[in-house]
Amino acid sequence: MAKTTTSFICSECGYETGKWMGKCPACESWNTLTEVEKVPKGARAPAKSTTEAELLKEIKADNARRIKTGMAELDRVLGGGLVRGGTVLLGGDPGIGKSTLLLQVCDELSRDNPVLYATGEESAAQIRLRAQRLGVMGKHLYVLAENELDSIIDRAKELKCAAIVVDSIQTVHSGALSTAAGSVSQIRQATSQLTRFAKETGVTAIIVGHVTKQGAIAGPKLLEHLVDTVLYFEGDRSDDLRILRAVKNRYGSTNEIGVFTMGERGMAQIEDPSALFLPDREKSVPGCTPMCVIEGSRPVMVELQALVTKTVFGMPRRVAAGLDYNRLALLIAVLEKKLGLAFGDQDVFVNIVGGLRVDERATDLAIVCALYSSLRNIPLRAGCAVLGEIGLTGEVRSISSAEKRAAECARMGFEKILLPKSNRSGLTLPIDIVGVSTVEEAFSHLF
Numbered sequence: 001m002a003k004t005t006t007s008f009i010c011s012e013c014g015y016e017t018g019k020w021m022g023k024c025p026a027c028e029s030w031n032t033l034t035e036v037e038k039v040p041k042g043a044r045a046p047a048k049s050t051t052e053a054e055l056l057k058e059i060k061a062d063n064a065r066r067i068k069t070g071m072a073e074l075d076r077v078l079g080g081g082l083v084r085g086g087t088v089l090l091g092g093d094p095g096i097g098k099s100t101l102l103l104q105v106c107d108e109l110s111r112d113n114p115v116l117y118a119t120g121e122e123s124a125a126q127i128r129l130r131a132q133r134l135g136v137m138g139k140h141l142y143v144l145a146e147n148e149l150d151s152i153i154d155r156a157k158e159l160k161c162a163a164i165v166v167d168s169i170q171t172v173h174s175g176a177l178s179t180a181a182g183s184v185s186q187i188r189q190a191t192s193q194l195t196r197f198a199k200e201t202g203v204t205a206i207i208v209g210h211v212t213k214q215g216a217i218a219g220p221k222l223l224e225h226l227v228d229t230v231l232y233f234e235g236d237r238s239d240d241l242r243i244l245r246a247v248k249n250r251y252g253s254t255n256e257i258g259v260f261t262m263g264e265r266g267m268a269q270i271e272d273p274s275a276l277f278l279p280d281r282e283k284s285v286p287g288c289t290p291m292c293v294i295e296g297s298r299p300v301m302v303e304l305q306a307l308v309t310k311t312v313f314g315m316p317r318r319v320a321a322g323l324d325y326n327r328l329a330l331l332i333a334v335l336e337k338k339l340g341l342a343f344g345d346q347d348v349f350v351n352i353v354g355g356l357r358v359d360e361r362a363t364d365l366a367i368v369c370a371l372y373s374s375l376r377n378i379p380l381r382a383g384c385a386v387l388g389e390i391g392l393t394g395e396v397r398s399i400s401s402a403e404k405r406a407a408e409c410a411r412m413g414f415e416k417i418l419l420p421k422s423n424r425s426g427l428t429l430p431i432d433i434v435g436v437s438t439v440e441e442a443f444s445h446l447f
């Protein structure tokens with residue numbers, strides 16, 4: 001009998017090696033190499049495939065038709081809905097609301113076709129209780145409390161399901177391997193088995209994974225190449241805001257976000273995120289600058305807040321929440337050099353209200369305005385929104401989607417928009433639009 005060998009796989013990047021190492025040579029992460037059992041070559045039956053090659057133009061592509069989930073926010077992140085035969089991995093911290101969202105989605109999916117919700121985490125009765133709380137009836141929704149993947153797939157075949165949910169991949173066990181459920185090799189095996197099942201039968205598979213961005217439990221990177229779409233559910237458990245992001249999507253863009261709030265009755269969609277992220281204030285407050293970011297295809301208004309205070313202990317602190325720290329340092333340097341402002345003895349904290357993460361140069365001008373406003377303790381002129389990228393010499397550079405952003409500012413009731421001069425021409429909106437080319441010029445309009 002051929003000997004079973006072991007190898008080590010990095011849970012972050014999937015690097016494979018024959019011996020254990022503390023640090024992965026490929027992605028340089030520490031303590032991510034996990035031992036997996038490898039089926040020896042001789043023990044594997046030679047693969048006999050009956051699949052024929054097809055002429056591209058003759059392939060029937062009916063699975064391009066999207067299945068709506070009943071949640072427009074989720075459909076947008078998916079790129080228009082679920083795809084037949086596609087596999088979706090929904091990741092996120094435990095307790096973030098993955099099971100809740102999927103139960104609500106199953107309600108809609110099971111309206112016309114049988115859907116199987118397989119759970120290895122909860123009992124059928126617990127699911128029933130949650131469904132009652134959420135007001136989910138699920139016309140053709142079947143619940144299966146089971147850990148064995150093979151029986152889950154058998155039940156799905158018997159029921160002729162259109163969709164299957166496996167909650168979670170960490171709790172299912174594939175009979176093909178002897179290792180325990182939750183191990184890296186099991187998770188990989190179970191995912192590829194489910195992906196194969198979905199592709200062969202045209203069933204849509206949704207897999208839940210308790211995975212943090214850092215890949216704390218089982219590296220999401222390991223699964224990413226096995227599935228078609230990877231979604232992450234983000235949010236602070238102490239807060240009810242939840243943001244759904246696509247990390248990978250074979251059937252759509254990865255820039256779109258879905259915004260939800262989690263409550264007693266489950267996930268509620270936020271169709272107008274601008275209204276959610278923008279605090280409604282009568283008066284302008286020092287350190288606050290409204291701006292507009294582009295999330296996928298949608299413009300979203302957010303408020304940027306800066307707090308500049310005298311440093312108490314020697315080293316001044318710079319803290320950026322939701323923004324790039326290095327960009328903040330660069331913008332402070334521009335303000336010091338070009339406008340002669342002194343931040344050397346000031347702590348600087350910058351935050352985007354609502355917990356959104358933004359990585360866009362178009363927010364530069366809003367950041368410097370908030371910094372200046374807080375440093376001098378004077379508010380921006382009320383009703384103004386600010387857009388623009390800043391160059392190293394303090395010039396305001398053009399931004400993308402200027403028209404979309406300006407229109408959103410107008411829709412949200414702003415009276416005046418400052419944007420780069422180069423973006424000004426051709427914009428016609430029923431509000432005051434001012435094109436600026438330097439930071440000083442922007443300040444002269446705002447303060």
Ligand SMILES: Nc1ncnc2c1ncn2[C@@H]1O[C@H](COP(=O)(O)OP(=O)(O)O)[C@@H](O)[C@H]1O
Nearest residue numbers: 092093094095096097098099100101133263264
């Ligand atoms: N009766 C309830 N009312 C409101 N929220 C609840 C209730 N019961 C549970 N929750 C919320 O649901 C969350 C669990 O959601 P769940 O969908 O099970 O998360 P996940 O599947 O991502 O681990 C808990 O963190 C809790 O905040």
Ligand SMILES: [Mg+2]
Nearest residue numbers: 098099121167
């Ligand atoms: Mg759960």
